[in-house]
Amino acid sequence: MTSRKRSAVKKQREEFEAGFGSLDSLFERAEQGMSALEAKREGAYRAKSCDRKNRYDTKLDAQDAIARSADRGVRGLTCYKCEFCGGWHLTSHGR
Numbered sequence: 001m002t003s004r005k006r007s008a009v010k011k012q013r014e015e016f017e018a019g020f021g022s023l024d025s026l027f028e029r030a031e032q033g034m035s036a037l038e039a040k041r042e043g044a045y046r047a048k049s050c051d052r053k054n055r056y057d058t059k060l061d062a063q064d065a066i067a068r069s070a071d072r073g074v075r076g077l078t079c080y081k082c083e084f085c086g087g088w089h090l091t092s093h094g095r
């Protein structure tokens with residue numbers, strides 16, 4: 001009786017330790033999931049800051065567009081050099 005109980009405990013312990021083993025790979029998967037999320041976020045950032053915006057070849061073109069927007073009453077626009085396409089975009093969030 002006793003020995004059977006002990007082996008049951010041993011089995012539980014083995015399962016517990018095996019659980020730890022799979023916990024490691026769980027963390028690994030979590031890390032991979034994290035970088036996949038970051039990649040997704042990066043893609044969303046690019047879409048928001050580059051792909052969906054008008055692109056100007058030079059800063060002068062961008063500043064010209066800002067001036068034309070100001071004529072139409074759109075104020076507070078700034079331009080920035082895009083890290084993705086190397087062109088210039090306008091934003092209203094800059095200071």
Ligand SMILES: [Zn+2]
Pocket residue numbers: 049050051055082083084085086087089
């Ligand atoms: Zn861009």
